[in-house]
Amino acid sequence: SQTIHQWPATLVQPVGSPLSLECTVEGTSNPNLYWYRQAAGRGLQLLFYSVGIGQISSEVPQNLSASRPQDRQFILSSKKLLLSDSGFYLCAWSGSSYEQYFGPGTRLTVT
């Protein structure tokens, strides 16, 4: 069966520090991969999605970036965090049926 992992589970970072969040998927090949952000008490905002290695589409202009160095690995990065980057970051994957399966999320607090 397929599983999706995210780490770390929680993270507290100062303003201006770099960020790297990792997501990996097991049990499937060539998945579509997604990064979402959810502010406290709010809905889901799609940040990036990828249909293959090195193929990244950005939905929202910001100081975040994403990379897909391997088929089942998706990384979210920032060179300098802002207070507004705080939130719950979710990675998801989908196959050909468009159903998305989400990871457990990373709670990021920028101080």
Next chain:
Amino acid sequence: LAKTTQPISMDSYEGQEVNITCSHNNIATNDYITWYQQFPSQGPRFIIQGYKTKVTNEVASLFIPADRKSSTLSLPRVSLSDTAVYYCLAIILTGGGNKLTFGTGTQLKVEL
């Protein structure tokens, strides 16, 4: 790009049927509607997906009328454990990459 709206909250009692509606525009014939359930501090969980008429699985039904301007998630006989936030997602299929629009979410509260 489709805009999806949902009621902010709904209340129900155990054993009742709950219907949550998502309003959306510009949904083409083959575009998909998907519903997710989310508990606090967890990732959303897939419930059901469809693109026309009616779809039913072991936990829910999805109704999409002919005008495709809305869709309804139906939860039969809810229990306390169904208290959660429910999101609809419109998946607009395009040749240049699919467009995804999540609804604003509906907080469902189920009481005894």
